[in-house]
Each structure stands twice: as structure tokens, then as C-alpha cells.
Amino acid sequence: MSLVSVIIPNYNHGRFLSERIDSILNQSFTEFECIVLDDASNDNSKAIIEGYVTKDTRIKFYPFENNSGSPFVQWNRGVELASNDLIWIAESDDSCDTTLLQTLVNEHLKYPHIGLAYCQSLKIDADSNISGSWKDFTFNMDAELFNVNFIMDGMDFISNFLIHKNVIPNASAVVFKKSVFGKAGGADVFLTTNSDWLCWLTMLVNHSVAFVPHPLNKFRFHSDSVIAKHKSFCSPIYKEQFDCSMRYRFELWCKEQRVHLSAKILAVNQQYISYDIGNRGLHLFRNGKWLNGLADIIKASVFPQFTLGYVRRIFRRGNS
Template sequence: MPRVSIIVPNYNHEKYLNDRLKSIFNQTFQDFEIILMDDRSLDGSVEVLKNYSKNSKVSHLILNDINSGSPFGMWKKGFELAKGEFIWIAESDDWANENLLFELVNAIEKDTSIVVAHCNSYFEFYEKTIPNNWWDSLSLTYWQKSYVESGEKLLLNYGRYKCPVINVSSAIIRKDILKNIEIPIEFRYCGDWWFWAQIFKQGKVTFIAKYFNHIRMHSSSATATKSLQTFNRFLENVRVVKQIHQLLNIRFTYSKKYKWLIDIWEQFIRIDKNYLKTKYYCNDLPFFFKSAMFFRVNNLLFKRLKRKIKI
């Protein structure tokens, strides 16, 4: 049996597939199978995948007849097909350093209680490369060195405030823990946060402070579309935060580390310019979150009033 099952879920990433798949086939660690999946792409992705499916490393080529509407259904199907001890979900528009698998497998094998190994990532903006700054609002130093830590402790300190894994392509997990995990197929935007929270709760986490993963940032990328696009995305984030606190059996209270969530909330109100529309306040956030938001809205209304008076 292969040590690692590599799941490559794809949707309309024809122009990135060659880079992604070459970065997989060229890994220094070669004990793996590849499961290629397409979610009813409208470009030429299927032909590219069919060409690569002839390689002996490819165990499955799954072509959906109907688009699933969520990446997490593809993950679930891949998990069911995977034969490896470890699983790597390699998103089709990202790419990896040739030593990513070697380093992650070596790290996770050091202790059977380690359930996930992940590394740092670069953001790739066309011709500009930027080191991951996702965790900077939580700590400027913690992710500068490698570590092995209790997943539950990481959730308490960091993972309840932001997704604790920057990008699924940067991590491998033990397949056998998936039997205890709710695959977030009903989520559309931030199911990965809930997915990682459950996994972290299962055991230890090892992090490698090296930049082996490259996250391609473009208008249709999964990471890019986690920006300020729909109010439903905000509500889904709220739902995940609440579920993580329930998972940890702790009270859900306000913290300045949730400023990014308040920022998203305010953004929708600013775009609509209807600061008192009821729908923007009908969510499950506790009172102190809403108090922080009302304070901002009061400031916005005051500034708006000042502008009108000047006119």
C-alpha cells in the first residue's frame, strides 16, 4: 500500500494543472498514489487530467457529471478512495517544493500521536511572492520556528481565533483519524476551519517553519475568495467559531483577536450604506461582539452626519 494518498480536487484550473502535477510527480518522496478529481470543469481541465491519468502513480480519475457546489464533497470522495496511511489534499492551483512530502512524512512519523504535519507557505501574486502573514495578528514569532504541540492547546491559544492551517495543500494528516471527523460537506466557504479544528482536537500537531508550499493567489482561488464577498461567508465564520468553542467546552466571549471578524461585518454595512438594516445584526454572536459593532456603527453614522452638515 502507498504511504501517502494525494488527492487533487480540480475545478477550472486547466492553466495551473501542469505546474501542480509536475510538482507532485517530482517529489523526492515517491511512495504515494494520486487520486485525480474534477468537479465538472468548463475549461480544458479534463483533457489535462486524462493525460496524467496514464501515469502508474495515478490510482483513480474521478470526473463529476454535476458540479458539487462545494470543495468538501470532493474531499470526502477522495478520503473514501484513499489507501495510504497519510493523506495530502493538493489543491489544483497551488504547487509544492520538491521536498514537501519528504519533510512532512518524516515529521509526522516521529510520534504516533501526531495527527497532522504542516509547513509554512508563500502567497504567489502573479510575479510577486510574499511570505504567509495569516497568523501575524495572533503572534509575530510563534510560527518562526518548528514545533510539536498539543492540538487542543493550539486551538485554545490560536485556532479558535483563525483557521490554524493556512492552506490545505501545506499539510498531511493521518487517514485513520478521519473516522472521528465530520467532513464539512454542508459548508461552502470556511469548512476547512471546522475540519482542522476537529483534527487538532484528536492529538498532536507538528509544524515545519519552512516555506515548502506555494499558494497561488488569483481571482478564483479558494484563498482569495475568502475575502469580503458575501454576508453568508461572514455568517459561516460565526458558525464555525461557535462550534469550535463548543468542541473545546469553553465559553464564547469577545477578544481583540476577532477584530478581523468585526472588520468583515463592518465591510458589508459600509458597502450597503444602510447601517441599520436588520439583517446585518441577526447573527449568533454574543452581546459583546454586537456592542463592538454598534460602537463602530455609531462612529460611521456620526461621520456621515458631519459630512451632511458640511454640505
């Protein structure tokens, strides 16, 4: 009988799949089912997965004929199919240490009130070489806290960290409860980015979080990864919802669920929304859409500490 449902949502990651599946099958914790979802890949993914299905009865394969267009549709499908309350979404291009699952399951067993437990992550490249650590991502927020194990009230975690940026940058580092995920409404499939961030926020408004500082997860950064595409963004299409739409949806969800957010959380969230609107305005202004850009910059000026720089940047560009 299994205790954990491991979900692998895959799309065209055939070159990484064997390493991903092997890293799961080699876990020291073995009481799990493995649900593999394929979102109509056009590479060799299906053949690779089918080869593993014949070798290990814990693996269940669900191929889909039509591409959903969103990894978060796959998240919801996988969680719905899961027969256990503990869920690990192991992204198909990532890898991990053999003790990841045991370590995070132990956190849930020791602290049953938590909604999710996550560990530190290493960065790896397309060839699985370690290229860095995600520890740097939180260093300027708290240089000491993320060096040790901790349990924190969810609202405190949101207020201190998660409302500022997604300090849980990779789902592969997380084991969460299906029941908590369901009460939070699952993954928002209308967000093309940051639905994972929204999930962590909505799950933690009513539940605590556990953190393990050991870098047991290996978060792959490669040319086709979502985060790489965001970082390389330089097209005339501004990715408005990279942060802004997610923040609007978080506030809306809290209102609908009658969740009370502190004045501090609301103020910080509104300031970041203002910053994003200002960035969009600057982008539009620089691409010849003067009126729309100026309208956004004026709208963002509700929080001038976030927007005075925009005017200076526009004039610098005009004088260069």
C-alpha cells in the same frame, strides 16, 4: 506499496494543473497514490489529467458528470477513496517544493500522536511568481514561534492561535491522518467557506499538531481563487458564514461529541461571533435595512469591547 494518498480536487484549473501534477510527481518521497477528482470542469482539465494517467500508474482519475458546488464534497470523496491513512489534499491551483511530502511524512513517523503536520507557505501569483510569505499572517500572534519547528498539544494550539484565525490557511501545506479526519466528521459540506478551518479545529481537539517553518508550499492567489473572491467582496450580499457560521458549528460539534472546551476558548469564540454579527448588522444598516441591522448591532453589544466602534462608524458615515 504506497504510504500516502495524495488527493487533487479540481474544478476548471486547467491552466495550473500541469504544474500542480508535476510538483507531485517530482516529490523526493515517491510512495504515494495520486487521486485526481474533477468536479465537472468545462475547460481542458479532463484532457490534461487523462494525459498524466497514461504516463504514471500512481494516478487514478475520478471525473464527475455533475458539479457538486463545493470543494469540500470533493475532499470527502477523495478521502473516502484513499487507501492510506496519511492524506495530502494538494489543491489543483497550488504548487510546492520537491521535499514537502518527505518532510511532513517524517513528522508523522517521528511523532505518531499528531493529527496533522503542516509547513509554512509562500504566496505565488497566476504566473507562479513568488509574491510574499504567509509568515506575516502569524507575526502579530507570535513573532518567534513560527520561525522554528514545534509540536503542540491541539487544545493549546486552538487556544493560542486557531480559535483567533485560521493559521493553517491552505490545505496544500498539510498532511493529516484519514482516521483523525473521519473521527472529526470529515469536511462540512454545508459551509461554503471555512470548512477547512473547521476541519483543523475538530481534528485538533484530541490530537497534537506539528509545524515546519520552511516554506515548502506555494499557495496561489489569483482572480478565481476562493481567498481572492473573499477579499474582493463588495456586493450587497453579506457573506455571513465567512466566520460566524463556522464558529457556531464548531461549538455545536463539541457539544455533540462531548468535547470540553476551556472557558477561555469559549469566551474568545463568542467574542468573535459577536464581532461578526456586528459586522453583519453594520452591513445591513448601511444598505438600508435599518431594523435588521440595528437588531444585529444590539445583539452584538453583549461584548461591547467588540462593538462600540460600529455606532461611531455609522454616525461617521451619516455625517460624511
